[in-house]
Amino acid sequence: MPDPKPAADFLRDILHQAGRSKSRSAYNRALDDILAPAQRPHCQVVGCRGGRLVIEVDAAPLFAEFSGFRREEIRARINQLLPEQPIAQLTFRLGGTGHV
Numbered sequence: 863m864p865d866p867k868p869a870a871d872f873l874r875d876i877l878h879q880a881g882r883s884k885s886r887s888a889y890n891r892a893l894d895d896i897l898a899p900a901q902r903p904h905c906q907v908v909g910c911r912g913g914r915l916v917i918e919v920d921a922a923p924l925f926a927e928f929s930g931f932r933r934e935e936i937r938a939r940i941n942q943l944l945p946e947q948p949i950a951q952l953t954f955r956l957g958g959t960g961h962v
């Protein structure tokens with residue numbers, strides 16, 4: 863049986879997760895402003911770390927459009943809307959978002 867984890871470790875983990883969740887919320891709000899209302903339900907921010915933002919898209923045509931033609935436009939608009947949280951790399955992945 864492993865040793866119990868100190869309470870300070872739990873608190874640090876909770877605060878770290880809350881910070882990530884807050885960051886994802888800001889990026890999701892930016893996507894609300896950038897994407898068309900018909901497109902938005904098909905996209906979900908799944909990760910943001912070290913200047914890299916990952917967005918999961920659940921529709922193959924949208925994935926092709928975003929990753930092939932609109933990646934830089936979307937990245938630039940996110941950076942305009944969130945200058946305090948700029949992203950250097952925007953990645954799209956195809957999959958079921960689970961929220962749809």
